[in-house]
Amino acid sequence: MLQSKLFYITQKDLSESFVVPSHKFLVKSGYIVQLAAGVYIFTPLGWKVHRKIENIIREEMENIGAQEIHMPSLINKELWEETNRWKTIDPPLFQVKDRHDKLFGLGSTHEEVIVFLARKKQLSYKDLPFSLFQIQNKFRNELRAQAGLLRTREFYMKDLYSFHRSKEDFKPFYERVKEAYFKIFKRCGIKPILVDADPGTIGGEFSHEFMVEDEVGEDRIYFCRKCYTGINIEKGKELKCKNCGGDMSYVNSIEIAHIFYLGEIYSKKMNLLFQDKDGSKKYVIMGCYGIGLGRLMATIVQKFLTDKGILWPDQISPFDVHVIEIKSKAKKVREVAKNIYNLLSKEKIDVLYDDREKSAGEKFFDADYIGVPRRVVVSERGVKDNVVEVKVKDKIKKVKIKDFNKNFKKYLSL
Ligand SMILES: [Zn+2]
Structure with missing residues (x-):
C-alpha cells in the first residue's frame, strides 16, 4: 500500500478531553x-x-x-x-x-x-x-x-x-x-x-x-x-x-x-x-x-501505547513492514525504496510504503502512530553508503542494501 493513497484521518488538534x-x-x-x-x-x-x-x-x-x-x-x-x-x-x-x-x-x-x-x-x-x-x-x-x-x-x-x-x-x-x-x-x-x-x-x-x-x-x-x-x-x-x-x-x-x-x-x-x-x-x-x-x-x-504512539504486537499490526523513504533530490533513494517495496510485496508481505512528499519529521511522527513493529528507512545518506536502516521493534541495524534484498526475511525477523 502506498501511504500517499491510504485513506487516513489524523485529528491531532482535538480539543475534547478523553477519559481513557x-x-x-x-x-x-x-x-x-x-x-x-x-x-x-x-x-x-x-x-x-x-x-x-x-x-x-x-x-x-x-x-x-x-x-x-x-x-x-x-x-x-x-x-x-x-x-x-x-x-x-x-x-x-x-x-x-x-x-x-x-x-x-x-x-x-x-x-x-x-x-x-x-x-x-x-x-x-x-x-x-x-x-x-x-x-x-x-x-x-x-x-x-x-x-x-x-x-x-x-x-x-x-x-x-x-x-x-x-x-x-x-x-x-x-x-x-x-x-x-x-x-x-x-x-x-x-x-x-x-x-x-x-x-x-x-x-x-x-x-x-x-x-x-x-x-x-x-x-x-x-x-x-x-x-x-x-x-x-x-x-x-x-x-x-x-x-x-x-x-x-x-x-x-x-x-x-x-x-x-x-x-x-x-x-x-x-x-x-x-x-x-x-x-x-x-x-x-x-x-x-x-x-x-x-x-x-x-x-x-x-x-x-508508547510515549510517541504505539508499537503493535506482531500479529495485530495493520501492516507487516513500514518502508519509509526520506524525501531527497537523489533519484537513487526512490529507486531503492520502491525496489524494496516491490520485492516484499511480491512475497505477499503487507507493506506500507511512505512515498509522500513530506518532511522526515512528519513521516516519523506518523510512523510512530501507525506503530508497525518492522521498519525500513531509506535515506540519501544511507544510500550513499549502500545501506538501509532496519528497525525491528526497538532494535536498529544498518544493513547493506544488497544483503537486505537477498535476505530481507531474516533481517526483518519474518
Ligand atoms: Zn494463585
Whole structure:
C-alpha cells in the first residue's frame, strides 16, 4: 500500500478531553471516528487491526471444531418472549418497529436465535456435542458510553454456543474453549486473568471472565499475581489465593471475555430436546462463550501505547513492514525504496510504503502512530553508503542494501 493513497484521518488538534488513553490514541491517530456516543466508524487502518483480531479468533475457534454461522441482528419480539428477556435483559434491548408495527429487538446476544436454529433439527444423542459461532454486530443500549471502544453501543462480538448430552460431556469442551481463549489473547500480546464470575442476565450455574489488569477498567477484582487467577467480589478482608495460596491484590480490570455454563436454562425455556440412546427425550445442555472485538482492540492499545504512539504486537499490526523513504533530490533513494517495496510485496508481505512528499519529521511522527513493529528507512545518506536502516521493534541495524534484498526475511525477523 502506498501511504500517499491510504485513506487516513489524523485529528491531532482535538480539543475534547478523553477519559481513557486508548480512546484518545485511536481517535487522534485516525483508527476510529466517532459517529455518536458509543458508535464508531473504523477507518482502513482501524479496520485492518480489527480484521486481524477477527481472523485470529476465527482460526482458534475452527481449531476446536466450531463451525461458523451468521445470525441476524433483527430478532422478533416473540422469540425474546420465549425466555422472558424482551423486558428483563440488562442493558435493555434497542427496540425497533417495522412498517406493520411489528416489534424487533436488535441482538445484544443470540441464545434465543441459536436455540431456535438447533430446534429445527431433530436432535439425537448422535448429533451431540456440536458447537457453532459467529462474528457479527451486537447492539447494547448502554447508559454511558464514554470510554471509546471499551464500552460501545454497537460492536463486533464473537459468540460461540455449544450443545451437549450431559454436564460430563460439557466440561472438557469448556476447558478447550478456555485454552483456545488463552491462545487468542497470547497472539494478541495479552495475558489475561481467569476469574470466577457472576453469570448476570445471561444466567447459568457458573461462568468465568477473562480480565486484564488496567487502571481504566471498570471491574474491581481480587487477583493473584503468581497464578493469574482471581475472583470478582466486593472488597472485603484480606484473601489468600485458593489455587496456590499466594496473596491477592485488589485491582481494576477490563473484562475481555466471558464464558458460561448454561446447563438446561435455555433448552427448558425454549423446549430444546434430544433423543437419548434409550429413546427418552432430554433437555440439551448448553454453554456460551463471548469475546467483544472492539474492547479487546482497546485493551491491546492500552497495553502497547508508547510515549510517541504505539508499537503493535506482531500479529495485530495493520501492516507487516513500514518502508519509509526520506524525501531527497537523489533519484537513487526512490529507486531503492520502491525496489524494496516491490520485492516484499511480491512475497505477499503487507507493506506500507511512505512515498509522500513530506518532511522526515512528519513521516516519523506518523510512523510512530501507525506503530508497525518492522521498519525500513531509506535515506540519501544511507544510500550513499549502500545501506538501509532496519528497525525491528526497538532494535536498529544498518544493513547493506544488497544483503537486505537477498535476505530481507531474516533481517526483518519474518
Ligand atoms: Zn494463585
